[in-house]
Amino acid sequence: MKTEGTLTIHTQKRGAALGDLFGIFFEDLNHAADGGLYAELVQNRSFEFDPIDRTDYHALMAWEHIERGDGKTVITVEDSEPLNDRNPHYVAIDIVAEGDGVGLMNLGFNSGIPVKEGENYKFSVYARRETSFDVPLIVSIESTNGIIHGEAEIAVNHSEWTRYEAVIKSKATDSSSRLVIVTKGSGRVYLDMVSLFPEKTFMNRPGGMREDISLLLADLKPKFMRFPGGCLVHDGSLNPDDRDSMYRWKNTIGDVTQRPARRNNWSYNQTLGLGYFEYFQFCEDIGAKPIPVLPGGYDPHHKRMVPLGELMPWVEDALDLIEFANGDISSKWGRIRANLGHPEPFGLEYIGIGNEEVGAPFFERYPYFHQAIKEKYPDIKVINSSGPFSAGKEYERGWTSAKENKSDLVDEHYYCTPEWFLANHHRYDDFKADEPKVFLGEYASWGNTYYNALVEAAFMTGLQNNAHAVGLACYAPMLCNVDYINWKPDLIWFNNHEVYGTANYYVQKLFMNHQGDQLLEIKANGFTVPEERKVEAITGAISLGVDASAARYSEITLVNNVTGEVKTYSELSEEVSNLPDPAQNGTAKRTLELGETEWESYTLNFKATRTAGNKGFVFYFGKADDQNHLYWELGGWQNQDSIVASIINGRNSVLTHSMFTVETDVEYDLKLEVSGRHIRTYINGELINETEDKLPIIEPLYYTASVEDSTGDIILKTVNVQDNSVSAEIILEEMVKKDLSIEVYELSGYQIEDENNFENKELVYPKQTNFTTMGSSFSYEFPKQSVTIFRIK
Incomplete structure (x- = not known):
């Protein structure tokens, strides 16, 4: 076989420990608990369904x-x-x-x-x-x-x-x-x-978990499980006795008849039959370390916050949870755990405070939790939050808080396009080993196709290669009941009697089953280096719109930053709206179209006033069509955001995020600067967003190598996302043994749009083969669009 390059693994040159790198995340959305993992077959068993859960609910639902x-x-x-x-x-x-x-x-x-x-x-x-x-x-x-x-x-x-x-x-x-x-x-x-x-049930536990779903999760061999969410952690009343309270762990233990029903913020009822004791027990059953996430005394969904002087009961809840998990039976909460049937400690090592937190109130409260936990339990690793997106002022606020407080990890979340993941493969290369580590607590590439899984595998090699900075990572969401969808994509899909893993699931399984314990140095040589891609400037149509609002735009100009040429739009100063208006008979203007520009560097200036509605504005640019463009949204989610995002083939990547609230009848002086692929936005002269919309550069191969301590096995993970095969010589330097037995686990031969489903649950499924070598090197042709894992015995 003629090889195009070499992958050289230095088997005696060890790098960062991989620790608990790859795990899973459970949130009760998509009916993941009731009607899902929790094996109860009766819906609304205690007649507690209520309109507070969802407007059409009542006590005799189901x-x-x-x-x-x-x-x-x-x-x-x-x-x-x-x-x-x-x-x-x-x-x-x-x-x-x-x-x-x-x-x-x-x-x-x-x-x-x-x-x-x-x-x-x-x-x-x-x-x-x-x-x-x-x-x-x-x-x-x-x-x-x-x-x-x-x-x-x-x-x-x-x-x-x-x-x-x-x-x-x-x-x-x-x-x-x-x-x-x-x-x-x-x-x-x-x-x-x-x-x-x-x-x-799973492990035959009374009142336990559904067996088929549990077996799929156990087969992953995750290092950890994060629970119970997700947004449901902090969305709710501050009073633990309220029907729509925040998720308070003490409400979820003990006799199930004594656990209050709860409004799940994904618009259904949550029985809490699957509670904290069951979570800890399930983690133990599948060999995953538990990572509970607690609210930090702030609800960003409704801007409810515990006064700082009343925060101690919330902090004590966190301390009590650690005692519940780890305390001996002479302690109050250790004795409660023992009375529930588990006298041995659960061995909790991590605890998260907050989820996707934005705004100063959370970060004012976080230090109280962090200091109290570290003072009483210095070995517990405390996880801070950095908001729902991959960059921006709130993301930076989270990282600043983590560094100031010496948090052990920072929880990052992002759902982006496959193109974003490829463009950001090297995202963590420059993160420092002596700073808080990354906990990538939620990520996915907006799809369950084979191509989505392939791209995620490529990204995961980058996560592993940066284990000096990335401590934990888990795909999200994990479970979805096909008849109760709140969010997709999802790792595992099920109905009331069947379940299947997606292509993404099998990528996660390969990486978890073959993680290894420590990085090995690996070098690539001789492969065709990707051509430097000419930076394509953001050009295309521009328009001004609204989101759940009506607005008036005026004084619109477009300036060529290179030549100084100015286009004015004095004729366009009418109101736009996407609010229902019977008088308009459905013909209200939704956007002001400014036409297309081929300028590679320009500034759009305009004034905007919201005249009605409860959100704000959306400004489109670089628009090829409705499925491919960029936009600046001002007054987005809960009228709290200013984001810049990219849409590719109808899928969204938020590139940067800041906080901003739009008020009615207030005129804003707005500016959008685009230069090449660099974007800045300004409100009343203040820089609000700054980002770059990177284009992906496809690498010849994505790869990472590790060693497993218990077996001594060398593990090589390689991903080829190209539409052609790549031949390589694999060289194992400093290898004492010269005749090698090698197991190969591979995903290949699929169409990029292939998806598993109930009719064909294993359409995309890894194949295993074995071979031996007569020396410490071997040749291999990596098929096009493939994930290949070698376990060198």
């Missing part, structure tokens, strides 16, 4: 009443004599006429309650009744056309709340079943905490 034969019933939800005060609602079944039985039916998640032939299902309920104590409840799992797959009888023989259990064995496989509860007799029957779990 329930229907049953009247069989001549039966008549009235179903009501009450709260006067609750099982407990934290879950006040329960259902009352008023038996008007018994007929052949009356009661309730639960519809489950997705298409219904999934059951498998021959398997057992654990039913439980809290119940009481007024009379007819000798008349049982009949609990059955039924098909949509009434075929009984299995049933049990329960004698509710108390007038006080009592827990009852039964095991139901299914006689059929059906993913669209219903849980039916009926009774006869007279009077009223009261039910609460109606539950059905498969007996076969």
Whole structure:
């Protein structure tokens, strides 16, 4: 084989330790917990669904009443004599006429309650009744056309709340079943905490995790798991007893009947049945270190903040959590953990404070947490936050805070185009080893195609090569129920009875299964160096628009920064709007079009005033079409942002971000400067954003090498994103053993648009081969668009 270049691995020259580099991130969005990883099959089991969760929710969501034969019933939800005060609602079944039985039916998640032939299902309920104590409840799992797959009888023989259990064995496989509860007799029957779990959960834990999803996660062999989010960490009321409180960990432990239902900020109900004890236990079960993330006393979604003088209970919550995880049984919270069934400590090493935080209030509060944790638990690694984007003033504020406070890690998040990831492959090359390390807590390239996975693999080689500065990294989001989508792409997709990993999943699995413990020096020689790409200036159409607002623009000029030529648009000073306006009959002007420019360096000057609405302005430039352009958005998310972003093939990369709020009837003097691919924005003469829209330079190969201490194996990861194969000689310098046994794990031979799905769950799937060498080098042809991992035994 004629080789184009060499990859030389210096097997005795070790670099940075890889530590806990690659892991996973869990957030309860896309019904990732209830209806997902948490194996409960009953939806709305405690009748706590409420419009505060989502406007169309009510206490009988997912329930229907049953009247069989001549039966008549009235179903009501009450709260006067609750099982407990934290879950006040329960259902009352008023038996008007018994007929052949009356009661309730639960519809489950997705298409219904999934059951498998021959398997057992654990039913439980809290119940009481007024009379007819000798008349049982009949609990059955039924098909949509009434075929009984299995049933049990329960004698509710108390007038006080009592827990009852039964095991139901299914006689059929059906993913669209219903849980039916009926009774006869007279009077009223009261039910609460109606539950059905498969007996076969992950690790066979009662009330545990769904097995198929858990096995996919365990197969990743992640070094860590970050939980419980995500935006749901800090979005909510400051009062832990409020129905829509922030995520407070103490609400999530102990008896599930005592855990209050919570408004999930992704617009559904969160039972908290999957709580902090279960998270820690699950991490232990899959061999991942837990990384809990706590709120820092500030809700940037609604600008709610704990006064500094009242912050100590929040700080103590963090200290108590560490004690809950690590304290011995003589400590208060260690004893609570032991009473829950885990006397041994969980061995917590990391804790995060805040998520995607923006604004001064969080960074005023963070030091109180950091100092208290370090004073009491100096070995715990504390993670700071740097906002939701990859650059800008809030990102820099987070890093400044981390350096000032000596945070151990800084949580970075970004969702960007594949082109952005390729252009930023060397993002961390110049980060310093003696500063806080990067925790890349959320990232993805806006898609689940093979090409997305390929590009992410290339980027991950850069993460590994910069292990001196990058401590942790995890793709996000992790789970998505196909019928309850809040966000995509996602690592794993599922319905109520099936699950599959995406192409991205298999890239993550390859990198986690074959991480290694320490970098090895690796050098490339002889490959064709990419041609220096001529910097293409940002040219194209320019327009001024609005976002959930109406605005007036005036005094618009476009100046050529090289020649001084000025274009004026005095005729364009009318109002634009994207607000509903019946008087306009849907014809309101949404943008002012300024036409195209081929100038490579220009300044757009104009004045803007919001006349109505609750957000701000959007200014488009470098526009080829609706799917390819750049924009400056002012008064974006929650009317708090000023961002510059790039759209490529309809996918978005936020290039930089600052804080700014637009006010109605205030005139702003705005300026957009574009020079080549460098962009600056100004508001009233002040520089607000500055960035560069980098173009990707495709490298011949992306590569990284490591050694695994337990086996001594040398691991080489190589990614070829090109549309042609690349031949290379792999040389293992200082290798004592001359005859090598090599395992190869490879993703190749796929179309870039290929995606796994329920019909073809392993369309994109790594293949394994083996070969041996007669010396300490070998040749290999890396297929086009491939991910190849060598494990050299």
